[in-house]
Amino acid sequence: MQRIMGVELRSYLSSAELHRVGDVAEKLGRITAQMHSDGIAHGDLTLSNIIIDELHSPWIADFGLSSFTQDMEDYAVDIHLLERSLESTYPNLRKAFMASFMRGYSSVVGLEYAGRVLEKVREIRMRGRYVVRERA
Amino acid sequence: MGHVVCLGIESTAHTFGVGVARSDGSILSNAMRVYKPEKGGIHPREASQHHAKHALEVVREALEKARLKPSDIDVVAFSIGPGMGPCLRTGATVARAIAATLGKPLVGVNHSIAHIEVGKLATGCRDPVVLYVAGGNTLITALVEGRYRILGETLDIAAGNCLDSFGITAGIGPMPQPEIIAREGKKIHSLPYKVKGMDVSFSGLLTAAERLLEEGAAVADAALSITETVYSMLVEVLERALAYLEKREILLVGGLARSRRLVEMIRLMCEDHQAKLHIVPDEYAGDNGAMIAWTGLLYYTAGMTISLEESRVRPRARIDEVDVRWSP
Structure with missing residues (x-):
């Protein structure tokens, strides 16, 4: 166990400068990709389970709902949930944040794999009621 | 007086409902007829025929209960979606006819938002x-x-x-x-x-x-x-x-809000979180016209009326596509 001095990403985003947000999102994308590459899905990847330390680096916390899995759907659920939680608290940040996040994500797993995960995220989103158009 | 009066028509699924609401927050009437399939689930076409058959008597009943004449209506609202196409179209047709005959503005209300807004009205909760x-x-x-x-x-x-x-x-x-x-x-x-x-x-x-x-x-x-x-x-x-x-408040709305067991389980969870639980009253839990009338007033006061041409129903409308301009 390690003690991390920092704040939840949720509150961090309420006051962060814009260039920091992109940077944090990209780093978060990288560590999320690393986690997925290690065969771990978090299961509850919301803004309140991510901690930003004093050096503006993200840490993923609270693995209570995580699982060892090779199913890409589980990884996609992580990303879907992150996007949902952004959308429900900082709707205006969602697009830019997710773009930076995916840049970081692809830099670890490669563009081709990241593309397949994103396709899965889209599929999950489309399973929701009445989703007619692409909203990403 | 000075209050605005809205007649609301609900017809997304099995219920054809007509309610009347006034801008001071009072519900003047809430009439309905519910289609019950002989067997199995809702058949959209049969439900819409049921609605068409009973539309006039339900409108009449709603006005009588509210003790109003048709000319007392200031705004006509209807459920524009989400819901079953044939059912929605019946309600929309009735609403258009009334609005056009009376020369009153028309409002197309998102059905899901109406469930929430009537819940807020009836329970007084603020930010759930x-x-x-x-x-x-x-x-x-x-x-x-x-x-x-x-x-x-x-x-x-x-x-x-x-x-x-x-x-x-x-x-x-x-x-x-x-x-x-x-x-x-x-x-x-x-x-x-x-x-x-x-x-x-x-x-x-x-x-x-x-x-x-x-x-x-x-x-x-x-x-x-x-x-x-x-x-x-x-x-x-x-x-x-x-x-x-x-947040500190939960609001439970929709037909399943009548489930005592579900409410009991949510109540226990709320106690753990020191959150306050608000439950929509039974009469406004299932689909009803009053919720459309009340939400129609909110739309109207925010300037969200539509023309006849814009009043096409939207069976797959989503809740997050509406700008909630009436709320702070």
Whole structure:
């Protein structure tokens, strides 16, 4: 166990400068990709389970709902949930944040794999009621 | 006077409802006729024919109960979606006819938002996390920056639909029958529990519960198993949304708000979080015209009227596409 001095990403985003947000999102994308590459899905990847330390680096916390899995759907659920939680608290940040996040994500797993995960995220989103158009 | 009066028409599924609301927050009437299929679920065309047949008498009844003449109506509102196309079109046609005849403005109300707004009106809650559970919809939402944002929703069928279908297959009838029969259940069978983040999925659970019946499980046990599993899933995602948004109030709306067991489970969870639970009163829980009338007033005061040309129904309307301009 390690003690991390920092704040939840949720509150961090309420006051962060814009260039920091992109940077944090990209780093978060990288560590999320690393986690997925290690065969771990978090299961509850919301803004309140991510901690930003004093050096503006993200840490993923609270693995209570995580699982060892090779199913890409589980990884996609992580990303879907992150996007949902952004959308429900900082709707205006969602697009830019997710773009930076995916840049970081692809830099670890490669563009081709990241593309397949994103396709899965889209599929999950489309399973929701009445989703007619692409909203990403 | 000085108050605005709105006539609201609801016809998204089995209910044809007409309500009258006044801008001081009073509901003057809430009349309805409910289509009951002879067997199985709702047949959209039959339901719409039922609505067309009863439309006039329900409009009349709503006006009589409100003690108003047609000319006292200032605004006409109707459910524009989401819902079943043929049913929606019947309500929309009636609304257009009344608005055009009286020369009054027309408002197309999002059905899901109407469930929430009438819940807010009736309970007085201010800034809740909302669980909207009904026969056709299951979602968790909250008002953030001018829109109802979806935190979680069903990825296949609605919670109410799941329990209704189970009841019909089991031969006991739709809700509330499964919940009533469940009280005699003694054993809870394990069923698939599908929660993905804050989303839920019920179709696999329904299939598994129906298989239990085929395998000869007691109907009461199967009913107990399915209701407890569905409600547990709902409470889990609701709890997560509450913790995530750090809100202090929960509002439960939609037809399943009448479920005593679901309410009991949510109440326990609220106690743990020191959150206050608000439940829409039974008369406004299921689909009704009053909620459309009240929400129609909110739209109207925010300047959100539509022309006849813009009044095409939207069976797949989503809750998060409406700018909630009437709320601070």
